Amino acid sequence: MRCxxxxxxxxxxxxxxxxCGAPTTQGKPSRGRVAVVMVLAVALFVVxxxxGIRGLLGSGGGENAPDGSVTSAAGGAGTSSGASGASTGGATQTPFSTASLPAGATPCPESSASPNSLGAWSGTSRTSCGFALAVRDAYVATAPNGGEATVRAESPITHTTYTMTCTGSQPATCKGGDDAVVYLAR
Structure with a gap:
């Protein structure tokens, strides 16, 4: 190539x-190429x-479903199995809750989630979602308007009936059984 x-x-x-010291065009990207790279960089930044904004304003890692429930991003991860727990897989849906749940509370899947239903969360690795849902059903039958209650629920894993004491509200905390903890909230 020549100068x-x-x-x-x-x-x-x-x-x-x-x-002569004149600048060469070798190794220099053309203005069109620079413009394309700049446009792509700006587009990537915007996306x-x-x-990031959607993540900050979103529902805490989930997608709002048309029925008002929240689908967890954890999806098929499932919950861990313990003495009174078992692994559950598949998409996790729980009613949306504004309640302040403790860190580590695991949402349990709902067979028919509705905005007005009471959601259940497993509070420990020893508590299966099947048992948490059984506690929720017993709680709703015993204290339909909420409040303190003592309930008996059967574990679908051990087939043993445990007594759980539920206190508080939003979330109600149910403790008992074999070190089981269940959180219930709307």
Whole structure:
């Protein structure tokens, strides 16, 4: 390649002409290429910013479903199995709750989630979602308007009936059985 100013032969990697010092076009991206790269960089930044804003304003990692429930992003991870627990898989749906649940509370799947139903959360690794839902059903039957209650619920894992004492509200905390903890909230 030759220098556009003096016509001297240029080295392949030269940024300037050795004879006249004129800048070469070798190694320089064209203005069109720079513009395309800049547009792509700005578009990527905008997309990432929108994802970040949606994450900050979203429902805590879940998607709002048309029936008012929240689908957990954890989806098929399931809950751990313990002495009175078992693994559950599949999408997890629980009613949306504004209640302040303790860290580590695991939402339990609902067979028919509705905005007005009481959601159940497993509070320990020893508490299966099947048992948490059984406690929830017993609680609703015993104290339909909420409040303190002592309930008996059968574990679908051990087939043993346990006594659980439920206190508080939003969330109600039920403790008992074999170190089981269940949180109930709307």
């Amino acid at each position: 556009s100013r003096c016509g001297a032969e240029l080295r392949p990697d030269a940024a300037f002409c050795d004879r 990432l910013a929108m994802i």
